[in-house]
Amino acid sequence: MRFTAPAQQTGWIERPDCRIAYQKVGAGPPLVFAHGLGGCFMSWWQQVAHFAPRYNCISFSHRGFWPSSAPPEGPDPAAYAADLAALVDQLDLGDIRLVCQSMGGWTGVEYALLRPGRVKALVLAATTGTLDPQQMRQLERDRLAAWAAESATTRADLGQRRIHPAAGATMAEAQPALHLLYGQLDALSAGLDKEAVRARLGASRTRPPAALAAAGCPVLFVPGGRDIVIPPFAARAMAAELPDAWVAPIPAAGHSGYFEHAAAFNALVEAFLDGIE
Template sequence: MDFTAPPRQRQMLDRPDCRIAYEVSGSGPPIVFAHGLGGCYMSWWQQVAYFAPRHTCVSFSHRGFFPSTAPEGGPDPREYANDLAALVDHLGLGDITLVCQSMGGWTGVEYALMRPGRVRKLVLAATTGSLDPRQMREPERGRLAGWARDAAEARTAMLGRNILPACGPAMAEAQPALHHLYAQMDKLTTGFDKEAVRARMGEMRRRPPADLAAAGCQVLFIAGGRDQVIAPFAAEAMAPEIPGSRVATIPAAGHSAYFEHAATFNALVEAFLAEPA
């Protein structure tokens, strides 16, 4: 059997204060992947391999994340959407589908609002990005404080057992090789304080959910039922305020469903892409 792998190129994009590493694989309608705080452009290996035969898959590392470079003072999430805009223009992608995980949701929400109508479809996985859960509807808003307290305790317990909260106990026990690989990718990024980035993300999280309606795109929230980093019920509370949005939950998944349950995650994204605009 003759097989030809999809074409692939890896390059760097110069920005005024840093360099952005990116990889382009495959051909067809473009999908851009924005990773989370524990990742880099390589995090999407299971998605790129799946979608590249039918799509141009662009995965990139946010400023400061391996092997991109960081400006002095470390990366500022307020620049993420500008970096993405520069990359989209550099590659001449035009309108895109955007798949975002956790921290990448800040990039996705802000980019979609920066360029209304230019995002065909937006996937927000384990994230609400800069949309503020404290402004979501009741009764979910009333559950947030208790969930945050319990989740913080659960994350502390995980770290005491050498389990990454972004993976969770289920992945660590059932798929130790994946947990190990995730930890290796996480350790590739050095040279700045990730907690400072997390704090800057918190400062950006001020938008009411209804703001995203201005982006004019379909939105799929993918929640992990066992997520102890982002409240999984936040998506259900926000979706009714955003026309064209819906929620899919992977009950057995932790914070990183795209990594832990890739086949299920990919199927949800593919079905979403097949829906009429």
């Protein structure tokens, strides 16, 4: 049988203050991908190619991230969930499965709470979104200060070696081509003040972990064992406070396990989706 590539569609949705770019690939139940601070809709190339034979894969670029536009005051993560809602409505997707990494977790958690019961499955990869690690149970909170100090030291060292902290030293050393590509994708949004976005993300991390239960959806946390951006131990602490949550770590991964160890990441997500369908 001759291979036929899955159908593709690219487009835009118009928001009151910006335009959001998206791409659809494949056919089947809708599977939406929300990228992190260092990415754009193209960051999910290894996931879209894998899942498109079974799912209608929709990836998009958050406001302000290439090639989407930004309002004059810069992108505010408080608008991310409403942007996703507009995309879901314009494409008439209905209930969705949602895979989020890092910053995308802010979108995912808030969208799931905005539309309870409308998210069939939520994957939070290297992220807790708006769920506040400072409101974890005491044992994990006690670990935060030491982890943060070690993380800051590691990030400073990586900066001196021109290694992207969201990629990590292992990716840079073992998979230099992937590290290069990661940096190139990040640079597409080089005009964006990412430190301002990072500050807004931090300020909006206010929800107690148990608050996500109101979304009424199963949740899979996929932490990277070597993550220096989001504390990997936060995943288990938060999952313990939710009625329908699992944790599937990738021990060898840094902050971007979906990019660094795509086959392992895809297998975890696929097993999760198969288990709830």
